[in-house]
Amino acid sequence: MSIDVGARLRGIRTTFGLSQRELARRAGVTNGLISLIEQNRVSPSVSSLKKVLDGVPMSLAEFFTLDLSAPLQTFFARDELVELGNAQVSLRLVAAQRSARQLTILHERYAAGAGTGDEMIVHRGEEGGVVIRGRVELTVGGSARVLGPGEAYYFASQLPHRFRNAGREPCEIISASTPPSF
Amino acid sequence: MSIDVGARLRGIRTTFGLSQRELARRAGVTNGLISLIEQNRVSPSVSSLKKVLDGVPMSLAEFFTLDLSAPLQTFFARDELVELGNAQVSLRLVAAQRSARQLTILHERYAAGAGTGDEMIVHRGEEGGVVIRGRVELTVGGSARVLGPGEAYYFASQLPHRFRNAGREPCEIISASTPPSF
DNA sequence: CCTGCTTGTCCATAATCTTAAACACTCGAG
DNA sequence: CTCGAGTGTTTAAGATTATGGACAAGCAGG
Numbered sequence: 263m264s265i266d267v268g269a270r271l272r273g274i275r276t277t278f279g280l281s282q283r284e285l286a287r288r289a290g291v292t293n294g295l296i297s298l299i300e301q302n303r304v305s306p307s308v309s310s311l312k313k314v315l316d317g318v319p320m321s322l323a324e325f326f327t328l329d330l331s332a333p334l335q336t337f338f339a340r341d342e343l344v345e346l347g348n349a350q351v352s353l354r355l356v357a358a359q360r361s362a363r364q365l366t367i368l369h370e371r372y373a374a375g376a377g378t379g380d381e382m383i384v385h386r387g388e389e390g391g392v393v394i395r396g397r398v399e400l401t402v403g404g405s406a407r408v409l410g411p412g413e414a415y416y417f418a419s420q421l422p423h424r425f426r427n428a429g430r431e432p433c434e435i436i437s438a439s440t441p442p443s444f
Numbered sequence: 445m446s447i448d449v450g451a452r453l454r455g456i457r458t459t460f461g462l463s464q465r466e467l468a469r470r471a472g473v474t475n476g477l478i479s480l481i482e483q484n485r486v487s488p489s490v491s492s493l494k495k496v497l498d499g500v501p502m503s504l505a506e507f508f509t510l511d512l513s514a515p516l517q518t519f520f521a522r523d524e525l526v527e528l529g530n531a532q533v534s535l536r537l538v539a540a541q542r543s544a545r546q547l548t549i550l551h552e553r554y555a556a557g558a559g560t561g562d563e564m565i566v567h568r569g570e571e572g573g574v575v576i577r578g579r580v581e582l583t584v585g586g587s588a589r590v591l592g593p594g595e596a597y598y599f600a601s602q603l604p605h606r607f608r609n610a611g612r613e614p615c616e617i618i619s620a621s622t623p624p625s626f
Numbered sequence: 627c628c629t630g631c632t633t634g635t636c637c638a639t640a641a642t643c644t645t646a647a648a649c650a651c652t653c654g655a656g
Numbered sequence: 657c658t659c660g661a662g663t664g665t666t667t668a669a670g671a672t673t674a675t676g677g678a679c680a681a682g683c684a685g686g
Contacts, residue, residue: 265504267490282664292645297665304643305491307673308449322447326505464634474675479635486673489643633682642673652663 268302270325271314275300278318289317350376370425370435372398377426384422396433399426450484452510453496457482460500471499553616554580559608566605578615581608 275285275296282300286293291313298304299314306314308322315325346353352371382401399408401424408428427433457467457478464482468475473495480486481496488496490504497507564583581590583606590610609615 265490265494281662283662292647293663294646294665294667295644298644301665305489307487307489307643308447308493309487310644311490312447321508323505323508326503326508463632465632474677475634476636476676477674480673483635489673492674627686629684629686631683634680636679637677638675640673640675642671644671645669647667649666650664653661654659655661656657656659 265326266302267305267311268300271296272300274318274320274325280318285314285317287317289314349373351378368436372396372425372427372433372435374427374430374432378424380424382422382424392436396427396431397429398433398435399428400424401426447508448484449487449493450482452507453478454482456500456502456507456510462500467496467499469499471496553614554578554607554609555614556609556612560606562606564606578609578613579611580615580617581610582606583608 275282280288282296283293286296289296291310295304295306295310296314299306299311311325312322315322346368350373353368377399395411397408397410399406402422425435457464462470464478465475468478471478473492477486477488477492478496481488481493493507494504497504559581577593579590579592581588607617
């Protein structure tokens, strides 16, 4: 048995903030079983393990796919964001290292007068964001609007869209889109 | 027990062309156990299932990740390739539907009648490619197909596979595999 | 028709897993 | 300190799984 089922289960349970008894209650098994499994003193039957994981909840596939040796990074320092932009437009990607991302989260910064260009952008998915500094002119479909700090947007990315810094100081946006384009 | 472990195991075993006894011998368990598991008359312990899958070989993660109801596409017609390029650069993506790809690309060429030999190849990872000239007979798991120029393939390398030039002229393939085996 | 080899299934028993209950420990409140 | 409620662990007994062997069916060759 090369796979340490016990350590996996314990790691998952503690990650979810559950006690053995609480997990056992949710799963419909006894707390003793959880204890024994976590100590690798028994190799649970697939049906038992499934019952236990249902209490998390988590699928068997997820359980065995989980890579405990390289836990996914949760927090990212400022310089851990990956810069995708240029001198005028800074696009700093969150969790670029993560392989199976569902979201692209960007910290965007536009110099005065800068923007995404005259060409309208069109791609799949949806995107949204919040302006945190400066004034941004956002054009989506036929309509345009200037957004200031605290204001936000959300639209289907199939609609032609364009960003432009409409002020005299740099502006910043936190944006998110799915599926990942970077 | 919502997951049909028995059917999965049987499907995998037959795909690999193994009898219950042969798999049992490789796995170091009894053939009776294989039979009982496949009939879902027992829910094997994780350690037993691991032993059985080691005889294939296949990991627990792969076993539970396998989607039998919607098998991953193996063959792609010319128009099933997804174009990712533009007017200047054409990028036609193979198996765009499949998430989490990590590929290395090869340009392969087989002389008339040549191939990878009679032995089926089995290794870890995934591989795919495009035929650009000639005709190639590709056998993957139980199924075989002759692919011509513009057609493509993509499959998990754990499935026994074999390439053979099925035509009278040399054939060429642009292929990709992961992790790099050569 | 046999013989020999293969296949998958089934059964009694041995081995293992699961339960229920008790145990020891920690922590905070009274 | 003492109590209560929480934690994880342990153990014996009951439930389930795994084994080793027997069984019937299918197939190829003599």
